[in-house]
Amino acid sequence: MQTRKVVIAGCGGITRAWMNAVEHFDDVEIVGLCDRDPGQIDAFKERWQLSKLIVGSDLAQVIRRSAADTVFDCTIPEAHPSITLTALECGCDVLGEKPMAPSLERAREMVAAAEATGRTYAVIQNRRYNSAIRRFRSALEHVELGALTTLDVDFHIGAHFGGFRAEMSHVLLLDMAIHTFDQARFISGADPVSVYAADWNPRGSWFRHGASAVAFFEMSDGLRFTYTGSWCAEGLNTSWEGSWRATCEHGSVTWDGGAGIHGERDAGGEGLIHNFEPMRVATEHAEDGDPACTGHGGVIRDFLDALHTGTRPMTDCRDNIKSMAMVLAAVESAETGAKVTIPKEILRCE
Ligand SMILES: NC(=O)c1ccc[n+]([C@@H]2O[C@H](COP(=O)([O-])OP(=O)(O)OC[C@H]3O[C@@H](n4cnc5c(N)ncnc54)[C@H](O)[C@@H]3O)[C@@H](O)[C@H]2O)c1
Incomplete structure:
Protein backbone atom coordinates (compact mmCIF):
# COMPACT_ATOMS: atom_id res chain seq x y z
CA MET A 1 0.00 0.00 0.00
CA GLN A 2 1.55 3.30 -1.11
CA THR A 3 1.91 5.82 1.72
CA ARG A 4 0.14 9.07 0.88
CA LYS A 5 2.19 12.21 1.47
CA VAL A 6 -0.25 14.74 2.87
CA VAL A 7 -0.34 18.51 3.26
CA ILE A 8 -2.96 19.79 5.71
CA ALA A 9 -4.38 23.15 4.63
CA GLY A 10 -6.00 25.05 7.53
CA CYS A 11 -4.72 24.11 10.99
CA GLY A 12 -7.74 25.07 13.13
CA GLY A 13 -10.21 23.29 15.40
CA ILE A 14 -11.41 20.50 13.10
CA THR A 15 -7.90 19.15 12.49
CA ARG A 16 -8.14 17.42 15.89
CA ALA A 17 -10.79 15.07 14.42
CA TRP A 18 -8.59 14.45 11.36
CA MET A 19 -5.40 13.82 13.34
CA ASN A 20 -7.16 11.59 15.89
CA ALA A 21 -8.30 9.44 12.96
CA VAL A 22 -5.09 9.54 10.92
CA GLU A 23 -2.97 8.24 13.80
CA HIS A 24 -4.71 4.87 13.28
CA PHE A 25 -3.58 4.67 9.64
CA ASP A 26 -0.07 3.72 8.56
CA ASP A 27 -0.57 4.76 4.92
CA VAL A 28 -0.60 8.50 5.76
CA GLU A 29 2.46 10.68 6.29
CA ILE A 30 1.93 14.35 7.11
CA VAL A 31 4.63 16.18 5.13
CA GLY A 32 3.42 19.79 5.16
CA LEU A 33 1.13 22.40 6.70
CA CYS A 34 -0.44 25.45 5.12
CA ASP A 35 -2.29 28.19 6.98
CA ARG A 36 -2.65 31.92 6.41
CA ASP A 37 -2.00 32.36 10.16
CA PRO A 38 1.53 31.24 11.20
CA GLY A 39 0.38 31.03 14.84
CA GLN A 40 -2.02 28.24 13.86
CA ILE A 41 0.83 26.31 12.22
CA ASP A 42 3.01 26.65 15.33
CA ALA A 43 0.16 25.56 17.62
CA PHE A 44 -0.52 22.52 15.39
CA LYS A 45 3.14 21.43 15.36
CA GLU A 46 3.31 21.82 19.12
CA ARG A 47 0.07 19.92 19.75
CA TRP A 48 1.00 16.96 17.55
CA GLN A 49 4.73 17.04 18.28
CA LEU A 50 5.65 17.31 14.59
CA SER A 51 8.85 19.09 13.67
CA LYS A 52 10.24 18.19 10.22
CA LEU A 53 7.46 19.61 8.09
CA ILE A 54 7.38 22.02 5.15
CA VAL A 55 5.12 24.90 6.20
CA GLY A 56 3.83 28.18 4.75
CA SER A 57 0.82 30.19 3.61
CA ASP A 58 1.26 29.47 -0.12
CA LEU A 59 -0.29 26.05 -0.76
CA ALA A 60 1.30 25.46 -4.20
CA GLN A 61 4.73 26.14 -2.75
CA VAL A 62 4.19 23.85 0.27
CA ILE A 63 3.00 21.05 -2.05
CA ARG A 64 5.98 21.47 -4.37
CA ARG A 65 8.58 21.63 -1.61
CA SER A 66 7.15 18.68 0.32
CA ALA A 67 6.49 16.54 -2.81
CA ALA A 68 2.99 15.90 -1.47
CA ASP A 69 0.46 13.86 -3.46
CA THR A 70 -2.58 14.55 -1.25
CA VAL A 71 -4.19 17.59 0.40
CA PHE A 72 -6.55 17.54 3.37
CA ASP A 73 -8.49 20.81 3.15
CA CYS A 74 -9.50 21.90 6.66
CA THR A 75 -9.85 25.63 5.89
CA ILE A 76 -12.98 27.73 6.34
CA PRO A 77 -15.86 27.25 3.84
CA GLU A 78 -15.13 30.31 1.65
CA ALA A 79 -11.55 29.08 1.07
CA HIS A 80 -12.51 25.54 -0.08
CA PRO A 81 -12.74 26.31 -3.83
CA SER A 82 -9.36 28.05 -4.10
CA ILE A 83 -7.57 25.46 -1.92
CA THR A 84 -9.08 22.53 -3.83
CA LEU A 85 -8.43 24.03 -7.27
CA THR A 86 -4.79 24.80 -6.38
CA ALA A 87 -4.25 21.30 -4.96
CA LEU A 88 -5.79 19.59 -8.01
CA GLU A 89 -3.75 21.76 -10.40
CA CYS A 90 -0.63 20.70 -8.48
CA GLY A 91 -1.52 17.06 -9.17
CA CYS A 92 -2.83 16.18 -5.70
CA ASP A 93 -5.88 14.19 -4.68
CA VAL A 94 -8.03 16.13 -2.23
CA LEU A 95 -10.23 15.28 0.71
CA GLY A 96 -11.87 18.47 1.93
CA GLU A 97 -14.10 19.62 4.73
CA LYS A 98 -17.76 20.34 4.09
CA PRO A 99 -19.31 22.41 2.61
CA MET A 100 -17.81 22.18 -0.87
CA ALA A 101 -18.40 25.76 -1.97
CA PRO A 102 -20.44 28.88 -1.32
CA SER A 103 -22.04 28.73 -4.81
CA LEU A 104 -23.04 26.03 -7.29
CA GLU A 105 -20.88 27.69 -9.93
CA ARG A 106 -17.77 27.26 -7.74
CA ALA A 107 -18.78 23.67 -6.86
CA ARG A 108 -19.13 22.85 -10.58
CA GLU A 109 -15.66 24.31 -11.21
CA MET A 110 -14.24 21.99 -8.53
CA VAL A 111 -15.91 18.92 -10.06
CA ALA A 112 -14.70 19.95 -13.54
CA ALA A 113 -11.13 20.40 -12.23
CA ALA A 114 -11.15 16.94 -10.62
CA GLU A 115 -12.29 15.46 -13.93
CA ALA A 116 -9.84 17.46 -16.05
CA THR A 117 -6.85 16.55 -13.85
CA GLY A 118 -7.97 12.94 -13.34
CA ARG A 119 -7.58 13.38 -9.58
CA THR A 120 -10.01 12.46 -6.81
CA TYR A 121 -11.80 15.18 -4.86
CA ALA A 122 -14.07 13.97 -2.05
CA VAL A 123 -15.79 15.72 0.83
CA ILE A 124 -15.97 14.92 4.53
CA GLN A 125 -19.55 13.83 5.26
CA ASN A 126 -18.67 12.07 8.49
CA ARG A 127 -22.29 11.58 9.54
CA ARG A 128 -22.69 8.86 6.90
CA TYR A 129 -20.02 6.87 8.75
CA ALA A 286 -18.56 -4.49 17.03
CA GLU A 287 -16.94 -1.52 15.27
CA ASP A 288 -19.30 1.05 16.89
CA GLY A 289 -17.22 3.94 18.16
CA ASP A 290 -14.00 2.61 16.56
CA PRO A 291 -12.26 5.85 15.44
CA ALA A 292 -10.76 4.05 12.43
CA CYS A 293 -14.17 3.47 10.83
CA THR A 294 -16.49 6.02 12.46
CA GLY A 295 -16.95 9.70 11.63
CA HIS A 296 -13.86 11.37 10.16
CA GLY A 297 -11.91 8.10 10.39
CA GLY A 298 -14.52 6.36 8.25
CA VAL A 299 -14.47 8.99 5.49
CA ILE A 300 -10.66 9.24 5.47
CA ARG A 301 -10.31 5.42 5.34
CA ASP A 302 -12.82 5.18 2.48
CA PHE A 303 -10.96 7.97 0.60
CA LEU A 304 -7.54 6.28 1.06
CA ASP A 305 -8.88 2.86 0.07
CA ALA A 306 -10.42 4.38 -3.07
CA LEU A 307 -7.05 5.92 -4.01
CA HIS A 308 -5.28 2.59 -3.48
CA THR A 309 -7.78 0.65 -5.57
CA GLY A 310 -8.56 3.26 -8.24
CA THR A 311 -12.23 3.34 -7.27
CA ARG A 312 -14.53 6.22 -6.30
CA PRO A 313 -15.05 7.08 -2.61
CA MET A 314 -18.65 7.32 -1.36
CA THR A 315 -18.40 11.08 -0.80
CA ASP A 316 -16.81 11.86 -4.18
CA CYS A 317 -17.52 15.44 -5.35
CA ARG A 318 -19.82 14.17 -8.13
CA ASP A 319 -22.12 12.77 -5.46
CA ASN A 320 -21.59 15.47 -2.87
CA ILE A 321 -22.54 18.27 -5.26
CA LYS A 322 -26.13 16.95 -4.99
CA SER A 323 -26.19 17.63 -1.24
CA MET A 324 -24.50 20.99 -1.87
N1 LIG B 1 -17.26 17.57 9.49
C1 LIG B 1 -17.55 18.12 10.66
O1 LIG B 1 -18.22 17.53 11.51
C2 LIG B 1 -17.02 19.49 10.96
C3 LIG B 1 -17.01 19.99 12.26
C4 LIG B 1 -16.46 21.27 12.46
C5 LIG B 1 -15.98 22.00 11.39
N2 LIG B 1 -16.04 21.50 10.14
C6 LIG B 1 -15.57 22.26 8.96
O2 LIG B 1 -14.16 22.38 9.01
C7 LIG B 1 -13.75 23.60 8.40
C8 LIG B 1 -12.85 24.35 9.38
O3 LIG B 1 -13.55 24.60 10.57
P1 LIG B 1 -12.78 24.92 11.94
O4 LIG B 1 -13.80 24.89 13.00
O5 LIG B 1 -11.55 24.09 12.03
O6 LIG B 1 -12.35 26.45 11.67
P2 LIG B 1 -11.14 27.24 12.32
O7 LIG B 1 -11.45 28.69 12.12
O8 LIG B 1 -10.84 26.73 13.69
O9 LIG B 1 -9.87 26.84 11.40
C9 LIG B 1 -9.77 27.19 10.04
C10 LIG B 1 -8.30 27.41 9.72
O10 LIG B 1 -8.19 27.67 8.32
C11 LIG B 1 -7.24 28.73 8.15
N3 LIG B 1 -7.50 29.36 6.85
C12 LIG B 1 -8.57 30.10 6.48
N4 LIG B 1 -8.47 30.47 5.20
C13 LIG B 1 -7.31 29.94 4.73
C14 LIG B 1 -6.66 29.96 3.48
N5 LIG B 1 -7.19 30.58 2.42
N6 LIG B 1 -5.48 29.30 3.35
C15 LIG B 1 -4.94 28.64 4.41
N7 LIG B 1 -5.51 28.59 5.64
C16 LIG B 1 -6.69 29.23 5.79
C17 LIG B 1 -7.47 29.64 9.34
O11 LIG B 1 -6.37 30.50 9.60
C18 LIG B 1 -7.69 28.61 10.45
O12 LIG B 1 -6.47 28.22 11.06
C19 LIG B 1 -15.04 24.32 8.01
O13 LIG B 1 -15.33 24.10 6.66
C20 LIG B 1 -16.10 23.68 8.89
O14 LIG B 1 -17.40 23.71 8.31
C21 LIG B 1 -16.54 20.26 9.90
Whole structure:
Protein backbone atom coordinates (compact mmCIF):
# COMPACT_ATOMS: atom_id res chain seq x y z
CA MET A 1 0.00 0.00 0.00
CA GLN A 2 1.55 3.30 -1.11
CA THR A 3 1.91 5.82 1.72
CA ARG A 4 0.14 9.07 0.88
CA LYS A 5 2.19 12.21 1.47
CA VAL A 6 -0.25 14.74 2.87
CA VAL A 7 -0.34 18.51 3.26
CA ILE A 8 -2.96 19.79 5.71
CA ALA A 9 -4.38 23.15 4.63
CA GLY A 10 -6.00 25.05 7.53
CA CYS A 11 -4.72 24.11 10.99
CA GLY A 12 -7.74 25.07 13.13
CA GLY A 13 -10.21 23.29 15.40
CA ILE A 14 -11.41 20.50 13.10
CA THR A 15 -7.90 19.15 12.49
CA ARG A 16 -8.14 17.42 15.89
CA ALA A 17 -10.79 15.07 14.42
CA TRP A 18 -8.59 14.45 11.36
CA MET A 19 -5.40 13.82 13.34
CA ASN A 20 -7.16 11.59 15.89
CA ALA A 21 -8.30 9.44 12.96
CA VAL A 22 -5.09 9.54 10.92
CA GLU A 23 -2.97 8.24 13.80
CA HIS A 24 -4.71 4.87 13.28
CA PHE A 25 -3.58 4.67 9.64
CA ASP A 26 -0.07 3.72 8.56
CA ASP A 27 -0.57 4.76 4.92
CA VAL A 28 -0.60 8.50 5.76
CA GLU A 29 2.46 10.68 6.29
CA ILE A 30 1.93 14.35 7.11
CA VAL A 31 4.63 16.18 5.13
CA GLY A 32 3.42 19.79 5.16
CA LEU A 33 1.13 22.40 6.70
CA CYS A 34 -0.44 25.45 5.12
CA ASP A 35 -2.29 28.19 6.98
CA ARG A 36 -2.65 31.92 6.41
CA ASP A 37 -2.00 32.36 10.16
CA PRO A 38 1.53 31.24 11.20
CA GLY A 39 0.38 31.03 14.84
CA GLN A 40 -2.02 28.24 13.86
CA ILE A 41 0.83 26.31 12.22
CA ASP A 42 3.01 26.65 15.33
CA ALA A 43 0.16 25.56 17.62
CA PHE A 44 -0.52 22.52 15.39
CA LYS A 45 3.14 21.43 15.36
CA GLU A 46 3.31 21.82 19.12
CA ARG A 47 0.07 19.92 19.75
CA TRP A 48 1.00 16.96 17.55
CA GLN A 49 4.73 17.04 18.28
CA LEU A 50 5.65 17.31 14.59
CA SER A 51 8.85 19.09 13.67
CA LYS A 52 10.24 18.19 10.22
CA LEU A 53 7.46 19.61 8.09
CA ILE A 54 7.38 22.02 5.15
CA VAL A 55 5.12 24.90 6.20
CA GLY A 56 3.83 28.18 4.75
CA SER A 57 0.82 30.19 3.61
CA ASP A 58 1.26 29.47 -0.12
CA LEU A 59 -0.29 26.05 -0.76
CA ALA A 60 1.30 25.46 -4.20
CA GLN A 61 4.73 26.14 -2.75
CA VAL A 62 4.19 23.85 0.27
CA ILE A 63 3.00 21.05 -2.05
CA ARG A 64 5.98 21.47 -4.37
CA ARG A 65 8.58 21.63 -1.61
CA SER A 66 7.15 18.68 0.32
CA ALA A 67 6.49 16.54 -2.81
CA ALA A 68 2.99 15.90 -1.47
CA ASP A 69 0.46 13.86 -3.46
CA THR A 70 -2.58 14.55 -1.25
CA VAL A 71 -4.19 17.59 0.40
CA PHE A 72 -6.55 17.54 3.37
CA ASP A 73 -8.49 20.81 3.15
CA CYS A 74 -9.50 21.90 6.66
CA THR A 75 -9.85 25.63 5.89
CA ILE A 76 -12.98 27.73 6.34
CA PRO A 77 -15.86 27.25 3.84
CA GLU A 78 -15.13 30.31 1.65
CA ALA A 79 -11.55 29.08 1.07
CA HIS A 80 -12.51 25.54 -0.08
CA PRO A 81 -12.74 26.31 -3.83
CA SER A 82 -9.36 28.05 -4.10
CA ILE A 83 -7.57 25.46 -1.92
CA THR A 84 -9.08 22.53 -3.83
CA LEU A 85 -8.43 24.03 -7.27
CA THR A 86 -4.79 24.80 -6.38
CA ALA A 87 -4.25 21.30 -4.96
CA LEU A 88 -5.79 19.59 -8.01
CA GLU A 89 -3.75 21.76 -10.40
CA CYS A 90 -0.63 20.70 -8.48
CA GLY A 91 -1.52 17.06 -9.17
CA CYS A 92 -2.83 16.18 -5.70
CA ASP A 93 -5.88 14.19 -4.68
CA VAL A 94 -8.03 16.13 -2.23
CA LEU A 95 -10.23 15.28 0.71
CA GLY A 96 -11.87 18.47 1.93
CA GLU A 97 -14.10 19.62 4.73
CA LYS A 98 -17.76 20.34 4.09
CA PRO A 99 -19.31 22.41 2.61
CA MET A 100 -17.81 22.18 -0.87
CA ALA A 101 -18.40 25.76 -1.97
CA PRO A 102 -20.44 28.88 -1.32
CA SER A 103 -22.04 28.73 -4.81
CA LEU A 104 -23.04 26.03 -7.29
CA GLU A 105 -20.88 27.69 -9.93
CA ARG A 106 -17.77 27.26 -7.74
CA ALA A 107 -18.78 23.67 -6.86
CA ARG A 108 -19.13 22.85 -10.58
CA GLU A 109 -15.66 24.31 -11.21
CA MET A 110 -14.24 21.99 -8.53
CA VAL A 111 -15.91 18.92 -10.06
CA ALA A 112 -14.70 19.95 -13.54
CA ALA A 113 -11.13 20.40 -12.23
CA ALA A 114 -11.15 16.94 -10.62
CA GLU A 115 -12.29 15.46 -13.93
CA ALA A 116 -9.84 17.46 -16.05
CA THR A 117 -6.85 16.55 -13.85
CA GLY A 118 -7.97 12.94 -13.34
CA ARG A 119 -7.58 13.38 -9.58
CA THR A 120 -10.01 12.46 -6.81
CA TYR A 121 -11.80 15.18 -4.86
CA ALA A 122 -14.07 13.97 -2.05
CA VAL A 123 -15.79 15.72 0.83
CA ILE A 124 -15.97 14.92 4.53
CA GLN A 125 -19.55 13.83 5.26
CA ASN A 126 -18.67 12.07 8.49
CA ARG A 127 -22.29 11.58 9.54
CA ARG A 128 -22.69 8.86 6.90
CA TYR A 129 -20.02 6.87 8.75
CA ASN A 130 -22.08 6.23 11.84
CA SER A 131 -23.33 2.74 12.54
CA ALA A 132 -26.65 3.98 13.96
CA ILE A 133 -27.55 5.81 10.73
CA ARG A 134 -26.81 2.58 8.87
CA ARG A 135 -29.06 0.59 11.22
CA PHE A 136 -31.79 3.21 10.76
CA ARG A 137 -31.42 2.99 6.98
CA SER A 138 -31.54 -0.78 6.94
CA ALA A 139 -34.62 -0.82 9.23
CA LEU A 140 -36.40 1.18 6.51
CA GLU A 141 -35.62 -1.51 3.97
CA HIS A 142 -37.88 -3.94 5.90
CA VAL A 143 -40.18 -5.21 3.20
CA GLU A 144 -43.34 -5.11 5.36
CA LEU A 145 -43.06 -1.34 5.85
CA GLY A 146 -43.64 -0.60 2.17
CA ALA A 147 -42.20 2.52 0.57
CA LEU A 148 -40.75 5.43 2.49
CA THR A 149 -43.11 8.39 1.98
CA THR A 150 -41.94 11.10 4.41
CA LEU A 151 -38.73 11.89 6.24
CA ASP A 152 -38.76 14.49 9.04
CA VAL A 153 -35.79 15.74 11.03
CA ASP A 154 -35.49 18.03 14.00
CA PHE A 155 -32.09 19.59 14.78
CA HIS A 156 -31.82 21.90 17.81
CA ILE A 157 -28.52 22.71 19.50
CA GLY A 158 -27.31 25.84 21.32
CA ALA A 159 -23.83 26.01 19.77
CA HIS A 160 -21.49 28.79 20.96
CA PHE A 161 -18.68 28.57 18.40
CA GLY A 162 -17.52 32.14 17.84
CA GLY A 163 -14.96 32.32 14.96
CA PHE A 164 -16.01 32.41 11.30
CA ARG A 165 -19.50 31.06 11.99
CA ALA A 166 -20.46 34.09 14.09
CA GLU A 167 -20.13 36.32 10.99
CA MET A 168 -21.27 33.93 8.25
CA SER A 169 -24.47 34.46 6.22
CA HIS A 170 -27.03 31.61 6.31
CA VAL A 171 -24.82 29.95 8.88
CA LEU A 172 -27.10 27.04 9.80
CA LEU A 173 -28.04 26.11 6.22
CA LEU A 174 -24.49 26.43 4.86
CA ASP A 175 -22.34 25.13 7.68
CA MET A 176 -24.59 22.54 9.36
CA ALA A 177 -27.60 21.62 7.24
CA ILE A 178 -25.20 20.26 4.59
CA HIS A 179 -24.72 17.33 7.00
CA THR A 180 -28.43 16.82 7.61
CA PHE A 181 -29.46 17.18 3.95
CA ASP A 182 -26.71 14.75 2.97
CA GLN A 183 -27.96 12.34 5.66
CA ALA A 184 -31.46 12.56 4.14
CA ARG A 185 -30.05 11.53 0.74
CA PHE A 186 -28.06 8.73 2.37
CA ILE A 187 -31.04 7.41 4.37
CA SER A 188 -33.58 7.60 1.54
CA GLY A 189 -31.43 7.04 -1.55
CA ALA A 190 -33.61 9.75 -3.14
CA ASP A 191 -32.53 12.75 -5.19
CA PRO A 192 -33.74 16.29 -4.43
CA VAL A 193 -36.31 17.86 -6.78
CA SER A 194 -37.27 21.24 -5.24
CA VAL A 195 -37.37 23.15 -1.95
CA TYR A 196 -39.16 25.91 -0.06
CA ALA A 197 -37.06 27.26 2.79
CA ALA A 198 -36.78 30.14 5.22
CA ASP A 199 -34.05 31.11 7.64
CA TRP A 200 -33.88 33.81 10.28
CA ASN A 201 -31.95 34.94 13.31
CA PRO A 202 -34.00 34.42 16.47
CA ARG A 203 -34.08 37.08 19.18
CA GLY A 204 -30.96 36.85 21.36
CA SER A 205 -28.97 35.04 18.64
CA TRP A 206 -25.20 35.12 19.05
CA PHE A 207 -24.78 34.62 15.28
CA ARG A 208 -24.96 37.46 12.72
CA HIS A 209 -27.29 35.69 10.28
CA GLY A 210 -29.53 32.68 9.76
CA ALA A 211 -29.11 30.63 12.96
CA SER A 212 -32.55 28.99 12.55
CA ALA A 213 -34.13 27.48 9.45
CA VAL A 214 -36.92 25.37 8.05
CA ALA A 215 -36.89 23.59 4.70
CA PHE A 216 -39.43 21.48 2.86
CA PHE A 217 -38.04 19.33 0.04
CA GLU A 218 -39.76 17.36 -2.66
CA MET A 219 -37.52 14.39 -3.45
CA SER A 220 -37.63 11.78 -6.22
CA ASP A 221 -40.41 9.14 -6.15
CA GLY A 222 -42.74 11.58 -4.36
CA LEU A 223 -40.84 11.45 -1.07
CA ARG A 224 -41.15 14.57 1.09
CA PHE A 225 -38.35 15.63 3.45
CA THR A 226 -38.89 18.29 6.13
CA TYR A 227 -36.14 19.97 8.16
CA THR A 228 -36.46 22.18 11.23
CA GLY A 229 -33.24 23.38 12.80
CA SER A 230 -31.52 25.90 15.02
CA TRP A 231 -28.08 26.60 16.46
CA CYS A 232 -29.71 29.00 18.90
CA ALA A 233 -31.70 26.56 21.04
CA GLU A 234 -30.75 26.44 24.69
CA GLY A 235 -31.83 23.29 26.50
CA LEU A 236 -33.44 20.07 25.29
CA ASN A 237 -30.79 19.72 22.60
CA THR A 238 -31.16 17.06 19.95
CA SER A 239 -28.13 15.00 18.98
CA TRP A 240 -25.75 16.44 16.33
CA GLU A 241 -27.13 13.69 14.07
CA GLY A 242 -30.65 15.16 14.46
CA SER A 243 -33.80 13.40 15.60
CA TRP A 244 -35.51 11.56 12.73
CA ARG A 245 -38.89 10.08 11.88
CA ALA A 246 -39.40 8.02 8.76
CA THR A 247 -42.99 7.35 7.74
CA CYS A 248 -43.53 4.43 5.38
CA GLU A 249 -46.69 3.07 3.77
CA HIS A 250 -47.31 0.49 6.52
CA GLY A 251 -45.30 1.68 9.51
CA SER A 252 -42.85 4.18 10.95
CA VAL A 253 -39.30 4.19 12.32
CA THR A 254 -37.71 6.83 14.55
CA TRP A 255 -34.03 7.46 15.28
CA ASP A 256 -33.06 9.78 18.12
CA GLY A 257 -29.62 10.38 16.63
CA GLY A 258 -28.00 8.13 19.22
CA ALA A 259 -28.55 4.44 19.88
CA GLY A 260 -32.36 4.73 20.00
CA ILE A 261 -34.04 3.31 16.92
CA HIS A 262 -37.67 2.21 17.25
CA GLY A 263 -40.15 0.96 14.69
CA GLU A 264 -43.78 -0.04 14.59
CA ARG A 265 -45.69 -1.62 11.75
CA ASP A 266 -49.39 -1.87 11.00
CA ALA A 267 -50.88 -5.04 12.50
CA GLY A 268 -54.34 -4.45 11.05
CA GLY A 269 -57.63 -3.68 12.78
CA GLU A 270 -61.05 -2.24 11.99
CA GLY A 271 -61.10 0.88 14.19
CA LEU A 272 -60.07 4.48 13.62
CA ILE A 273 -56.56 3.63 14.74
CA HIS A 274 -55.08 0.29 13.75
CA ASN A 275 -53.05 -2.02 15.97
CA PHE A 276 -49.27 -1.87 15.72
CA GLU A 277 -46.44 -4.32 16.30
CA PRO A 278 -42.97 -3.26 17.44
CA MET A 279 -40.25 -3.95 14.87
CA ARG A 280 -36.94 -5.62 15.59
CA VAL A 281 -34.04 -3.32 14.76
CA ALA A 282 -30.47 -4.59 14.35
CA THR A 283 -28.34 -4.18 17.45
CA GLU A 284 -25.01 -2.39 17.68
CA HIS A 285 -21.98 -3.56 15.69
CA ALA A 286 -18.56 -4.49 17.03
CA GLU A 287 -16.94 -1.52 15.27
CA ASP A 288 -19.30 1.05 16.89
CA GLY A 289 -17.22 3.94 18.16
CA ASP A 290 -14.00 2.61 16.56
CA PRO A 291 -12.26 5.85 15.44
CA ALA A 292 -10.76 4.05 12.43
CA CYS A 293 -14.17 3.47 10.83
CA THR A 294 -16.49 6.02 12.46
CA GLY A 295 -16.95 9.70 11.63
CA HIS A 296 -13.86 11.37 10.16
CA GLY A 297 -11.91 8.10 10.39
CA GLY A 298 -14.52 6.36 8.25
CA VAL A 299 -14.47 8.99 5.49
CA ILE A 300 -10.66 9.24 5.47
CA ARG A 301 -10.31 5.42 5.34
CA ASP A 302 -12.82 5.18 2.48
CA PHE A 303 -10.96 7.97 0.60
CA LEU A 304 -7.54 6.28 1.06
CA ASP A 305 -8.88 2.86 0.07
CA ALA A 306 -10.42 4.38 -3.07
CA LEU A 307 -7.05 5.92 -4.01
CA HIS A 308 -5.28 2.59 -3.48
CA THR A 309 -7.78 0.65 -5.57
CA GLY A 310 -8.56 3.26 -8.24
CA THR A 311 -12.23 3.34 -7.27
CA ARG A 312 -14.53 6.22 -6.30
CA PRO A 313 -15.05 7.08 -2.61
CA MET A 314 -18.65 7.32 -1.36
CA THR A 315 -18.40 11.08 -0.80
CA ASP A 316 -16.81 11.86 -4.18
CA CYS A 317 -17.52 15.44 -5.35
CA ARG A 318 -19.82 14.17 -8.13
CA ASP A 319 -22.12 12.77 -5.46
CA ASN A 320 -21.59 15.47 -2.87
CA ILE A 321 -22.54 18.27 -5.26
CA LYS A 322 -26.13 16.95 -4.99
CA SER A 323 -26.19 17.63 -1.24
CA MET A 324 -24.50 20.99 -1.87
CA ALA A 325 -27.21 21.80 -4.42
CA MET A 326 -29.87 21.11 -1.75
CA VAL A 327 -28.22 23.62 0.58
CA LEU A 328 -27.74 26.28 -2.07
CA ALA A 329 -31.31 25.88 -3.34
CA ALA A 330 -32.55 26.26 0.27
CA VAL A 331 -30.46 29.43 0.63
CA GLU A 332 -31.88 30.80 -2.64
CA SER A 333 -35.41 30.00 -1.49
CA ALA A 334 -34.77 31.68 1.87
CA GLU A 335 -33.53 34.79 0.04
CA THR A 336 -36.29 34.98 -2.58
CA GLY A 337 -39.25 33.45 -0.74
CA ALA A 338 -39.88 31.27 -3.82
CA LYS A 339 -39.82 27.54 -4.43
CA VAL A 340 -36.47 26.61 -6.02
CA THR A 341 -35.93 23.66 -8.37
CA ILE A 342 -32.66 21.73 -8.17
CA PRO A 343 -30.86 22.02 -11.55
CA LYS A 344 -31.33 18.73 -13.41
CA GLU A 345 -27.75 18.55 -14.72
CA ILE A 346 -26.50 18.37 -11.10
CA LEU A 347 -28.47 15.15 -10.62
CA ARG A 348 -26.84 13.72 -13.73
CA CYS A 349 -23.31 14.29 -12.32
CA GLU A 350 -21.84 10.80 -12.48
N1 LIG B 1 -17.26 17.57 9.49
C1 LIG B 1 -17.55 18.12 10.66
O1 LIG B 1 -18.22 17.53 11.51
C2 LIG B 1 -17.02 19.49 10.96
C3 LIG B 1 -17.01 19.99 12.26
C4 LIG B 1 -16.46 21.27 12.46
C5 LIG B 1 -15.98 22.00 11.39
N2 LIG B 1 -16.04 21.50 10.14
C6 LIG B 1 -15.57 22.26 8.96
O2 LIG B 1 -14.16 22.38 9.01
C7 LIG B 1 -13.75 23.60 8.40
C8 LIG B 1 -12.85 24.35 9.38
O3 LIG B 1 -13.55 24.60 10.57
P1 LIG B 1 -12.78 24.92 11.94
O4 LIG B 1 -13.80 24.89 13.00
O5 LIG B 1 -11.55 24.09 12.03
O6 LIG B 1 -12.35 26.45 11.67
P2 LIG B 1 -11.14 27.24 12.32
O7 LIG B 1 -11.45 28.69 12.12
O8 LIG B 1 -10.84 26.73 13.69
O9 LIG B 1 -9.87 26.84 11.40
C9 LIG B 1 -9.77 27.19 10.04
C10 LIG B 1 -8.30 27.41 9.72
O10 LIG B 1 -8.19 27.67 8.32
C11 LIG B 1 -7.24 28.73 8.15
N3 LIG B 1 -7.50 29.36 6.85
C12 LIG B 1 -8.57 30.10 6.48
N4 LIG B 1 -8.47 30.47 5.20
C13 LIG B 1 -7.31 29.94 4.73
C14 LIG B 1 -6.66 29.96 3.48
N5 LIG B 1 -7.19 30.58 2.42
N6 LIG B 1 -5.48 29.30 3.35
C15 LIG B 1 -4.94 28.64 4.41
N7 LIG B 1 -5.51 28.59 5.64
C16 LIG B 1 -6.69 29.23 5.79
C17 LIG B 1 -7.47 29.64 9.34
O11 LIG B 1 -6.37 30.50 9.60
C18 LIG B 1 -7.69 28.61 10.45
O12 LIG B 1 -6.47 28.22 11.06
C19 LIG B 1 -15.04 24.32 8.01
O13 LIG B 1 -15.33 24.10 6.66
C20 LIG B 1 -16.10 23.68 8.89
O14 LIG B 1 -17.40 23.71 8.31
C21 LIG B 1 -16.54 20.26 9.90
